[in-house]
Amino acid sequence: MNGTARIRVAHLGLGPIGRELVKALLDADHLELVGAADINPQMAGKSLRELVDHPKAGGVRVCSSAEELLEDAAPALVTQTTGSRLDQIYASLAGVVDAGVSLVSTAEELLYPWLRHAQLAEQLHQRAVQRGSRVLGTGINPGFVMDLLPLVLCQPCLDVRRVRAVRVVDVSTRRGQLQVKVGAGLSADEFRARVSAGRLGHVGLLESAALLAHKLGWTLESLEETIEPVLADRPMKTEHVAVTPGLVAGVHQVARGRTDDGRELLLDLTMTLGAADPHDGVQIDGRPPVEVRVPGGYAGDAATVATVVNAIPRLPRMPAGLWTVADLPVSTVPNLWGR
Amino acid sequence: MNGTARIRVAHLGLGPIGRELVKALLDADHLELVGAADINPQMAGKSLRELVDHPKAGGVRVCSSAEELLEDAAPALVTQTTGSRLDQIYASLAGVVDAGVSLVSTAEELLYPWLRHAQLAEQLHQRAVQRGSRVLGTGINPGFVMDLLPLVLCQPCLDVRRVRAVRVVDVSTRRGQLQVKVGAGLSADEFRARVSAGRLGHVGLLESAALLAHKLGWTLESLEETIEPVLADRPMKTEHVAVTPGLVAGVHQVARGRTDDGRELLLDLTMTLGAADPHDGVQIDGRPPVEVRVPGGYAGDAATVATVVNAIPRLPRMPAGLWTVADLPVSTVPNLWGR
Numbered sequence: 204m205n206g207t208a209r210i211r212v213a214h215l216g217l218g219p220i221g222r223e224l225v226k227a228l229l230d231a232d233h234l235e236l237v238g239a240a241d242i243n244p245q246m247a248g249k250s251l252r253e254l255v256d257h258p259k260a261g262g263v264r265v266c267s268s269a270e271e272l273l274e275d276a277a278p279a280l281v282t283q284t285t286g287s288r289l290d291q292i293y294a295s296l297a298g299v300v301d302a303g304v305s306l307v308s309t310a311e312e313l314l315y316p317w318l319r320h321a322q323l324a325e326q327l328h329q330r331a332v333q334r335g336s337r338v339l340g341t342g343i344n345p346g347f348v349m350d351l352l353p354l355v356l357c358q359p360c361l362d363v364r365r366v367r368a369v370r371v372v373d374v375s376t377r378r379g380q381l382q383v384k385v386g387a388g389l390s391a392d393e394f395r396a397r398v399s400a401g402r403l404g405h406v407g408l409l410e411s412a413a414l415l416a417h418k419l420g421w422t423l424e425s426l427e428e429t430i431e432p433v434l435a436d437r438p439m440k441t442e443h444v445a446v447t448p449g450l451v452a453g454v455h456q457v458a459r460g461r462t463d464d465g466r467e468l469l470l471d472l473t474m475t476l477g478a479a480d481p482h483d484g485v486q487i488d489g490r491p492p493v494e495v496r497v498p499g500g501y502a503g504d505a506a507t508v509a510t511v512v513n514a515i516p517r518l519p520r521m522p523a524g525l526w527t528v529a530d531l532p533v534s535t536v537p538n539l540w541g542r
Numbered sequence: 543m544n545g546t547a548r549i550r551v552a553h554l555g556l557g558p559i560g561r562e563l564v565k566a567l568l569d570a571d572h573l574e575l576v577g578a579a580d581i582n583p584q585m586a587g588k589s590l591r592e593l594v595d596h597p598k599a600g601g602v603r604v605c606s607s608a609e610e611l612l613e614d615a616a617p618a619l620v621t622q623t624t625g626s627r628l629d630q631i632y633a634s635l636a637g638v639v640d641a642g643v644s645l646v647s648t649a650e651e652l653l654y655p656w657l658r659h660a661q662l663a664e665q666l667h668q669r670a671v672q673r674g675s676r677v678l679g680t681g682i683n684p685g686f687v688m689d690l691l692p693l694v695l696c697q698p699c700l701d702v703r704r705v706r707a708v709r710v711v712d713v714s715t716r717r718g719q720l721q722v723k724v725g726a727g728l729s730a731d732e733f734r735a736r737v738s739a740g741r742l743g744h745v746g747l748l749e750s751a752a753l754l755a756h757k758l759g760w761t762l763e764s765l766e767e768t769i770e771p772v773l774a775d776r777p778m779k780t781e782h783v784a785v786t787p788g789l790v791a792g793v794h795q796v797a798r799g800r801t802d803d804g805r806e807l808l809l810d811l812t813m814t815l816g817a818a819d820p821h822d823g824v825q826i827d828g829r830p831p832v833e834v835r836v837p838g839g840y841a842g843d844a845a846t847v848a849t850v851v852n853a854i855p856r857l858p859r860m861p862a863g864l865w866t867v868a869d870l871p872v873s874t875v876p877n878l879w880g881r
Contacts, residue, residue, distance in 0.1 A: 227700055347698050354872055355694045358852050359682050359845035361566055418873035490848065491841035495834060502830035506698035509829065513697050533693055534757035534868040 210515060213238035213278035215269055215295065216285035217246055219378055220309060222255050224282060224508045229259040231512055238276025240266035242285075269295040273302045280305040280518065282511055287311045287406040289320045293327070296338070300330045305337040307514050309507055311407035313340025314350070315414040315527060328525035337518045338525045343506035344370060345407035348483045348497070349470050350414045351528045357419065360489030366415065367469040367486040370500060373478040374453055377503060379443030385453040385474045386432060388444040394432040394451045404430040405472055408458040412468050416460055418529040423460040423468075430456045433475045441476065452476045549854060552577035552617035554608055554634065555624035556585055558717055559648065561594050563623060563847045568598040570851055577615025579605035581624075608634040612641045619644040619857065621850055626650040626745040628659045632666070635677070639669045644676040646853050648846055650746035652679025653689070654753040654866060667864035676857045677864045682845035683709060684746035687822045687836070688809050689753045690867045696758065699828030705754065706808040706825040709839060712817040713792055716842060718782030724792040724813045725771060727783040733771040733790045743769040744811055747797040751807050755799055757868045762799040762807075769795045772814045780815065791815045 212234050214225050221241070228236045236259075239251050247267035251260040266272040272281070281299045286292045289312040296313075299306050316324035331338050340346070349368040357363050374382045386394045386403050397403035409428055416423045435452040439445070446452055453475025460468040483497040510528075517531045551573050553564050560580070567575045575598075578590050586606035591599040605611040611620070620638045625631045628651040635652075638645050655663035670677050679685070688707040696702050713721045725733045725742050736742035748767055755762045774791040778784070785791055792814025799807040822836040849867075856870045 230700075343698050351697075351872065352694070355691070358690075358872075359686050359840055359848045361569075361844075361848045361851060491844040493836065493840060494838070495836050497832065497834050499833070501698055501832060505700075505830040509698045509700045512700060529873040530871050532869050532871055533690065533697075 209233055209235040210519075211235050211237045211277065211279045212515065213240070213272050213276040213281050215240050215272060215281055215283040217241040217243070217254055217265065218284060219380065220504055220507060221284040223504055224284060224511055225251065225255050225260070226257045227508045227512045228282065229257050233516060234512070236263060237278050238266060238272050239263055240268060240272035242268060269298050273299065273304060278304055280307065280515060282515075283308040283310070285310075289313055289316050289323055293323050296327060297330060300327060300334055300336045300338060303334040303336055305518055307339050307341060307511050307518065309342045309511060310340055311342070311345055312410060313338075314342070314345040314407060315410040315417070316340070316525070318410055318413040324525060331525055332523050335523045337521050337523060339514055339518060339528065339531070341510045341514050341528050342407075343501050343503055343510060344405075344472075345411040345414070346510055346528055347506070348501055349408070349472070350411040352483075353485045353487070354415055354418050354529055356485050356493055356495055357487055357489065360487050360491060360493060363419065363487055363489035364465070365467045365469070365486075365488035366419070367471065368411075369471045369482070369484040370473070371478050371481045372474040372500060372503065373476070373481045374474050375439065375441050375476045379441070381474070381503070382441060382443050382476065386451045387453055387476050388446050389432075389451040391432050391434060391451060398430045404454060405456050405474065408456055408470050408472055412458045412460045412470055414527055414529060415468055418527075421460075421462050421466055421468075424463045426458065426460040428456065428458045430454060433473065435476070439476045444476070446476060453478065548572055548574040549858075550574050550576045550616065550618045551854065552579070552611050552615040552620050554579050554611060554620055554622040556580040556582070556593055556604070557623060558719065559843055559846060560623040562843055563621060563850055564590065564594050564599070565596045566847045566851045567621065568596050572855060573851070575602060576617050577605060577611050578602055579607060579611035581607060608637050612638065612643060617643055619646065619854060621854075622647040622649070624649075628652055628655050628662055632662050635666060636669060639666060639673055639675045639677060642673040642675055644857055646678050646680060646850050646857065648681045648850065649679055650681065650684055651749060652677075653681070653684040653746060654749040654756070655679070655864070657749055657752040663864060670864055671862045674862045676860050676862060678853055678857060678867065678870070680849045680853050680867050681746075682840050682842055682849060683744075683811075684750040684753070685849055685867055686845070687840055688747070688811070689750040691822075692824045692826070693754055693757050693868055695824050695832055695834055696826055696828065699826055699830060699832060702758065702826055702828035703804070704806045704808070704825075704827040705758070706810065707750075708810045708821070708823040709812070710817050710820045711813040711839060711842065712815070712820045713813050714778065714780050714815045718780070720813070720842070721780060721782050721815065725790045726792055726815050727785050728771075728790045730771050730773060730790060737769045743793060744795050744813065747795055747809055747811055751797045751799045751809055753866055753868060754807055757866075760799075760801050760805055760807075763802045765797065765799040767795065767797045769793060772812065774815070776816075778815045783815075785815060792817065
């Protein structure tokens, strides 16, 4: 756009979000999709058109690994939608960065990797600096509604004492994968056992809180999270799951951070079948106080795809390194100054 | 804060907003107020404490000009709240910039000065680049609710076709100056005569539209503004003005921009005595569509002061030059990268 060359992008991970993202990358005038990969052996070697229903997908062959993708497609930037946990994807991220290629990822922990993986984050940053690549974790949650948006809404406020972000999602309107992820159909005991095993619960709420605190200049003396089942009070049935009263309809997850001078962050996330009044909301106790409401809430998958696509033109404006969504300028237009 | 030196700030313009801003500057731990000035001869030479009720205001003597302020206080940055029109304040802005001092201004036209004063904007940018200073126009409107906020809300959206921002302000809850500014108490004929003479109407709506369009990457083929009176349907009386039915209660101002492929910006501002349902709202036609509401709306004066204070620590992170609010990173914390 505006006469600048299109950015060569390759995509890693062809799950549901990845396939939607690929369509959006193919649609974007300022981007050129030059490759795609998934480690699923049933996908490798196929034409992308067999996996993604888009007229422009025909020219792209699906690679079987990040390494093959980098060699085959020679991208300037890789988008990645393969996992939530940094330690599980670190090797492939590092491979991208070491090739001098920039990276935009939806991995939840990469939103603020210093929280759980300070050493890996530092390594990734140093590798990115050395190789001249830029790395960013983004998405809608984490990445926008419970972190970036509250932070932006604080810009016209002084003396912020408390930030409360609420997100209520009716998962019966979403992918079956998400319905299972929130525990719908389990007993309360099974739910708690899975939470204890780290196999249930939204990843990223603590990252949102940590990012928000850091970018508000707050040092948290405590940061805690609770994950509780929401039990069905009536029978509910979707294409993917059936729930009877008393079984789990979804999850209620709260992250709470406090500073030693009494400031507080409260991130309150409910994702259940049949949730009443789905919405995103932010309340700020500051001067002036502010309350903001997004009726219905941002639609997760479509919005996540958009955050990735819209981040891409902004990354080249940053110095090399590992960045957060709060470090980027707001504008998606690639020119450097106001005019 | 965090061990970094406090930024030496001097303030220019001691009207109502300026005096509120001075208090906030005195309260901010990361800033040091080193001077203040106003061209009003009744203020010059006084102690700031005589004009601003704040315990820390005693040490500051009020200067009579920008030149005297720069010499007397040797600030690193000047905040300025003296006018709306760039051509009327250009000389004093240029004086600040030529001294190598950075500048944050609430002048409405400075939000996006390329719209009405492309040559002055270019000159100011070049002077800032040469002298190593950073210049920014900010505020709540323009500067946030009808430009930066909609732009941020577009980050999780693709294929944005229409952005509509609405602001409804009940001016009976605001300063008398604002009540007069919106034409309250005039006849409809007087109102229109003042609009024609350029003496009535909110300055900045077109700047908001131009900034928003530019940062969305849209080229507007048309950008138009209407300014209409809102007539009182009942008697209304405040400390400052009395209005009978049929006289003007306030202003309804709309800016509409269109691209040649049918995209549209609609900024719809109502400021009247007794306005029903005051709020800020944004609607985005995109994928996904989004609607956001701020019940009550951001409180103008306090929010404007906060945008200025919160912009200051972000400016040193930018290269020298003239910038817009959409070019700055979101975080107000001065460290350079995520950690």
